[in-house]
Amino acid sequence: MATRGAARIDVVRALRQESEPVPAGRAEEVARVLPREVLFAAPPAPGPARPADREWALGAAWSHQGRTATGTAAVHYGAGHDRLVKPMIIADGFNHGPSDLAGLWNQLDAPYPPHQQRLLTQLLAQGIDVVLLGFGARHTHIQANAGVAASCVRRAIGERAGNAPLIVGGLGVGGLITRYALAEMESRGEDHQTETYLSYDTPHNGAWIPLILQQLAYFAQSLVPAGQADLISSPMAQQVLWAWVESGRYSGPVATASLLRVEFLEDLRRVGWFPVRPRKLGVANGAADGTGRNIPPDEPVFEWSALGGLAGASVRTQPEGGQDRLVGGMRALPMWASRSYTSQVPSFDGAPGGTLAAYGTVADGLGTPIESKYRSACFVPSVSSVALQFDPLEWPVDLYTDITALSPEHSQLDDYHCDAQNSEHGKVTAPLAEWILDQLGK
Incomplete structure (x- = not known):
């Protein structure tokens, strides 16, 4: 699958072909169970602010x-x-x-x-x-x-x-x-x-947002174009994130994926x-x-399934380095089914640093439960x-x-x-x- 060397991600498409006719109404069914908000964007802090002079x-x-x-x-x-x-x-x-x-x-x-x-x-x-x-x-x-x-x-x-x-x-x-x-x-x-x-x-x-979550944002946007990946695909995100992918099906280097x-x-x-x-x-x-957070590498975070299993996703914490390590997968049958593997990517999730509720945001958008310790992972390492x-x-x-x-x-x-x-x-x-x-x- 992957060649040894620089940090990378590889996506394996699990469908033999994705061109078969989509059953009537299937796209609309999937749309109803996918998030529509811009993922990873933080809402403004509530409350009245001091009026500016x-x-x-x-x-x-x-x-x-x-x-x-x-x-x-x-x-x-x-x-x-x-x-x-x-x-x-x-x-x-x-x-x-x-x-x-x-x-x-x-x-x-x-x-x-x-x-x-x-x-x-x-x-x-x-x-x-x-x-x-x-x-x-x-x-x-x-x-x-x-x-x-x-x-x-x-x-x-x-x-x-x-x-x-x-x-x-x-x-x-x-x-x-x-x-x-x-x-x-x-x-x-x-x-x-x-x-x-x-x-x-x-x-x-540099900062970190889990690669499998980036791919899930693209996955949602490709099926229900509502801007879910607008932040993760933005110029600023490309310039700041140490590891970045351009699509849900992207395979290749992640630290230099964006020329930006x-x-x-x-x-x-x-x-x-x-x-x-x-x-x-x-x-x-x-x-x-x-001292990091209690988020061990290479552990299941959540498993989401909808429409009797026709739509779903599995998400794992980032493994520590290694070669072709599974980080998750996603499906919306018969349009999409894939699994993602990373190589030589450090286990950023539990590292010391300022945190972001990245896993929690996506789980909430999908309406699936998530254990509290996995909601937030490292965003800006110390x-x-x-x-x-x-x-x-x-x-x-x-x-x-x-x-x-x-x-x-x-x-x-x-x-x-x-x-x-x-x-x-x-x-x-x-x-x-x-x-x-x-x-x-x-």
Whole structure:
């Protein structure tokens, strides 16, 4: 089946032919049992948000491959301010469609234990002006949205009273967008006047969504075209995910399946990899001591069956490396039946890192039960969010590295902090919030 070497996936089609006539009404039957939402897209955090003091409509400082992105910023003045004095730009992250800045506020200002304090409220109390940066299409090319981030930096400089340096960063992929924007501005000789760069659980070296779940999204979309794979197939996902597939029937390499990721990494190197001038800080929702989640490799996650077995899917956790290891299969007879096998792919699911309810999202969409421990798997490994020095295509690194035992030069950040335990990607917790407040208060 597969040849030894680079990480890959191989799909075996279980039907001798898929061209026989489809019984009348079968497609409609299948449509009724498949999910219709964009899979892996997170809903906005609920609740009323603090009204913004100002809103900026933003164009991009540059285009990318003929695409000019747009965005919006919600400006919240710090305590005692009636204008920008000490701006902190926080860019939105991994998701589909336009940003919901109210939802972003609610996510980052959610009360955290043990004292139910709120991060953004505390930043405002410190006299920091919070500028939440959203994008017209979060899922487009990182370089394109970086042009919007650069415009936001320029606007903040232009409207700032005084000369306090900026703090610029982002949540998840928002940290990659602002990282690229600041580095690009430096490469053009532009003064971004940013003293501190801050990334929040950013996939500096890549993120992970199980390959079998990616294929299930394509499977659903091919049978019921309702955008189920729109996020997983988007330019941003292709640029960020370490392992990616282009369809439910794709066989081949996964770390270099998309040229968009290869080209994005080349563009990052062209502009300097990281911005040079700012102090580079980062926090990770994953644990630092190498402790992962209780998700063993190569175990069944769920088995779904509908229409008397005519439609169904089996899903397993990602095995650890190996050759031609079964990760699952799917069927909608007589249109589709396949099994998927991976080779040389690490067992990302249980690794230390910020988590995403990837398995739970798909199981819920199919209406099938799933054991609670399997609902969430690693999305941004700790070794990625603290930007350890390793090849982001080859990943020659132990996912369970004890980061606490490493010397500072192993990271490309100047300083970082990990959560006490593996928490949900982008969640504000006391260890991370307190470290950020301490660092920005220096």
